Amino acid sequence: MVKTKKYLTIDGNHAASHIAYMFSEVAAIYPITPSSNMAENIDEWAANGRKNIFGETVEVKEMQSEAGAAGAVHGSLQAGALTTTYTASQGLLLMIPNMYKMAGELLPAVFHVSARSLAAQALSIFGDHSDVMSARQTGFAMLATGSVQQVMDLAGIAHLAAIKTRIPFMHFFDGFRTSHEIQKVEVMEQDDLERMLDKAALQKFRENALNPGHPVTRGTAQNPDIYFQAREAGNRFYDVIPDVVEEYMQEITKITGRPYHPFTYFGAEDAENVVIAMGSVTQTIKETVNYLNDKGEKVGLMIVHLYRPFSAKYFFRAMPKTVKRISVLDRTKEPVANGEPLYLDVRDLYYEKENQPIIVGGRYGLSSKDTTPAQITSVFDNLKQSEPKNQFTVGIVDDVTFTSLPQVPEFSTVPEGTFEAKFYGLGSDGTVGANKNSIKIIGDSTDKYVQAYFAYDSKKSGGITISHLRFGDSLIRSTYLVNSPDFVACHVPAYLLKYDMFEGMKKGGTFLLNSVWDEEETKNQLPNKMKKFMAENDIKFYTINATKLAEEIGLGTRTNTIMQSAFFKIAEVIPYVDAVKEMKTAIVKTFSMKGDKIVQMNYNAVDRGGDVTKIEVPSEWKEIKVNGELDEKEYPEFIKNFVNPINALKGDDLPVSAFLDREDGTLPQGTAAFEKRGVATHIPEWIADNCIQCNQCAYVCPHGVIRPFLFDANDKSKAPVEIETIPAVGKDLKGYE
Amino acid sequence: MVKTKKYLTIDGNHAASHIAYMFSEVAAIYPITPSSNMAENIDEWAANGRKNIFGETVEVKEMQSEAGAAGAVHGSLQAGALTTTYTASQGLLLMIPNMYKMAGELLPAVFHVSARSLAAQALSIFGDHSDVMSARQTGFAMLATGSVQQVMDLAGIAHLAAIKTRIPFMHFFDGFRTSHEIQKVEVMEQDDLERMLDKAALQKFRENALNPGHPVTRGTAQNPDIYFQAREAGNRFYDVIPDVVEEYMQEITKITGRPYHPFTYFGAEDAENVVIAMGSVTQTIKETVNYLNDKGEKVGLMIVHLYRPFSAKYFFRAMPKTVKRISVLDRTKEPVANGEPLYLDVRDLYYEKENQPIIVGGRYGLSSKDTTPAQITSVFDNLKQSEPKNQFTVGIVDDVTFTSLPQVPEFSTVPEGTFEAKFYGLGSDGTVGANKNSIKIIGDSTDKYVQAYFAYDSKKSGGITISHLRFGDSLIRSTYLVNSPDFVACHVPAYLLKYDMFEGMKKGGTFLLNSVWDEEETKNQLPNKMKKFMAENDIKFYTINATKLAEEIGLGTRTNTIMQSAFFKIAEVIPYVDAVKEMKTAIVKTFSMKGDKIVQMNYNAVDRGGDVTKIEVPSEWKEIKVNGELDEKEYPEFIKNFVNPINALKGDDLPVSAFLDREDGTLPQGTAAFEKRGVATHIPEWIADNCIQCNQCAYVCPHGVIRPFLFDANDKSKAPVEIETIPAVGKDLKGYE
């Protein structure tokens, strides 16, 4: 009997915590980006009384650091409670000492990790595998997933197999790309997973708990005479893991129809050139493999799901015998090793084998560097060389040590009929929230596959946010940014001059601008480059004065709901009346606790958001010459060649040589003088009459717009006349103003 | 001009700190076994005003944990001070997050690590490479040494190369085996190392320090746009390391005459079978290689000194082209990997090479498990098989997952003419200290090479200590315990019945017993097995009643000086009168601050220690039948098969199967009932008249000899008559006794 499938439009962290909740009795947490939502979800669900598989509410304990969380996991497991945690990056590093203990003591801990970079020359909150790779020697089994659906499907195996084998599991997926990407996924049901639970093993785990009723000695010190033997005694628990995982995967495949193995092969059965990788990049590689095979090539992808233990048996079972050349992609960098970890593992597997393929390795996607089909194509192209480059990089230009592969122009492998949209917003203006809401509406009220990903700059609040939305009738595997949008919305008028928002935009696409000007003035404000692009590419151009509308409605600077409504009005992905209904339902959910007035204001925003203006693009704009818009200011070299490209969202184009003599992370100071964001629509003003000289304005303003100075008569005499002053307050400050 | 060579008789930690002091401006420490002496030496020398290369006294800061020490190292380096630390095991794990930062920021940190096991199924303070291997991905260069002399010779390269290349270095050597082994070594002089210092690089490091006078921004956050490029920008600093290290090694070779390279080959030029290893085991392998080649084999050893970066260039430069089979020895275990790290590196190097050798890997010596020439022979034997076993173990019997190689009987490769001695003492009875003193006397007052190593059981104070001393005219490379002693001393009469002290003893050897009995009674007390052995092997037998003498002199239980003097009297390694002089000189050094009385007592101990009694071994002892000494007590299985072997120093013989169902480190309780050490010569007695019922006796006595109970009249009536009681003190305890 086939059950009705249930879907949720959620991100990877949600999917992981959905599963983790079922199997947790205790969660010991210390949230860290980008894993935080997992811990927060568990905490919230526990507060709401959600029940796990055992009919209990999870006990959540927040500790004082990740080291404490790991200690609590260890202790809780020794007390017989199934215990989980959620972490990333340096957080995981702090857990390493306890991880050795948990593995050594055969405790079924489960860690869900949204893999993230480690702080080296600089900190980074973004995604790669440096953190999980730094814990690969601890004795934890490691399970990798590459999409929100895979997280949903396979996260349970970490729990099930940990209980059955007694070996702790780390389940990891890519920070941000998977942890924060929203997709519509088929839900894994609690009762399906419960059926697979090895209840006898669980019972044994519980009976083995430390208990004053039947005391044992555990956690001893061992001497040279017996430590080695004891360490080898654990082998048999590891030996069975690949088979156990494969068995569970087959049960999951039965339920979901999606094929999973410790190593899952995808592509031509008789492939000669194969890429091996794990994590979200495998989705992009699938797209690329299909694209290349459609063009007549014979290529394939080996997806690593069970990374530790690394099973030769399942590897060779999955890999086509025809393979001649292999490229192993690692999302980490070990600067002192011959090669990255996954590459070394694969070279080892084929050593002493007959018909050894050529095996090269490369690094990609460090710290959420976007990895595109074009980059994957260059990886396959490399394999076609007579001597493929080894220890290469893709996604960057390395003009210093020349590791990078030749760049291939970007092209689209997104399934035909997929709608792609990009929204440029200001951090904390609500754009991201509105887009999350939009994609849920589309996901939940249509049959479409949906995807949403949000790129932030590091300045967060007040910085730029770009929302990348896709939806369509085919499964969306494009685990990279939208680079050929059908729709672009600019929520911040000031961005017109700052960013190249039309890059890669499709012919006939739509541009929606939040414009504070009327039609004529809008046309004046548009840079020539944009005008020309719109005319030449038949761009449909809409404006709405969301800034003014928001103020009128009483929402202040919160333009998000108006812009959301405008998007639904123009894009027509679902009938606009239905969209309005859904948006209003969401508003009630979000704001009903804040009172009717707030709800009504947001209702108004939805209604007014339909008032978009279509502006005809004059065909004579095609004739415009674009050249007079160069920034003529004199900048220091560092600002011109380093800061300005980064601020213009062109940091990806900086070659490695841009970091010469900055390798240690050192940067000059004084950039504030050149780095003006110019995004505010209002400027604070000092009102002398109201001032009590508390100086809090200087303290709180991130822009330093108001700065207090103490003037004596001499200073005053030299100040420009328009400078207003007031006499200084305070005993010792007589005579100062 | 050849300088006069200067020698010191010191341990590895001393050698490392001797060098580290020269190059340190700041030492941020948090001592952990077995690295503690390094930090302690630095601290002591700084307190005494010793000067480093720059004429300064080192500033020593003890932090609150290793994480703090690593943070302080990082900060201090950013402030422009050459900074070092010393750690091991979990201590190193806590430093990992900061290690990534130091490497990323190109800071010339130097860590000296006495490599130690990590706590897994049990904690262990002993030596292997698990800790340093868990930090191999941090971006630190890694330099391995294998003897006290190598520490002395090469530790400076860690400092010199870190300054020159800007990459932090971890210099590691084996915990206990090298860190605590005492050898007579040629001293590396400060001015020799100073000459090699790249002063321009040092100047650049200092100028690059954070300084409010010329502020820079450092330690930023980077986003996906630039992190990857910035990470690759560091490559060029790593690329030069092997050449820099080779250059410095050549300078060291010029000074010392000892050949060093990043990979140093030893053995037959046309070897077909080669073992690759790093650390102290390479000394034992050298002995074994010589032994086997003398027997006509063609074998070799590749010593890894520069482990990270792992240089293919220097590897292939050193390795004979004739190699056909390679066995890589790793002193760590990564239960979830295909193979251990060094093994994977070597397999990678030969991949795609012509004439690929067969490469297998194995584990040895976990947690200071002794690795002997016999074990190394079995590693070479394995290579002779048509299909050599891979992922093997040596030094244990694995009868569960069958990883272990067949055992070869122990044999001696110790250079002829080397005197080997073993001393059985009680933890904290001063035996170890006396033996350290003896070996220094021999080292400093003769031309002989000397070695001393001390094996402790985990009970430390009150547990057994075995001192292993060697001295002779040839270089001593035997980095394993003394297993064919010329001399055995038993400082604790109770050990006669407990331990097999004659195991492996040479024919014609000498046995010195601290006997509390007269000659007749001593003979009675000797177990038959010992008597028979002595008679059959022409053992010279001496006794001295050191226990009684120590009491008479006023030294209480400190029998060490008496036994030391007795050793010099019997062994005659140097004229006894000279030994007496040297011992007295040492006594003045150690005790002069405690007053003349103490000095005189120890002088007396030296003088009385000469009063040894030679006991003739009756030849009829050869006829004794040995069989009646079986322990007939009924023991639970766990005690009989697990606890008793361990307590009898036979823990090394326990096979892996002894740990079945104890893999997680769980042990039954109640062992105290069976585990009697019986080593005390006095027993505490409760004197009712003196008792004020403070109960401190119960609290402080590790043996629980006196335990307070509260009796009511009923209890009292049932107690044996000889139980003495006193009325209980305290208002609420009327009626109790």
Ligand code: SF4
């Ligand atoms: S000092 Fe600034 S914040 Fe304080 S009262 Fe005056 S203007 Fe306002």
Ligand code: SF4
């Ligand atoms: S209780 Fe023990 S330690 Fe205290 S006075 Fe009595 S015998 Fe001594």
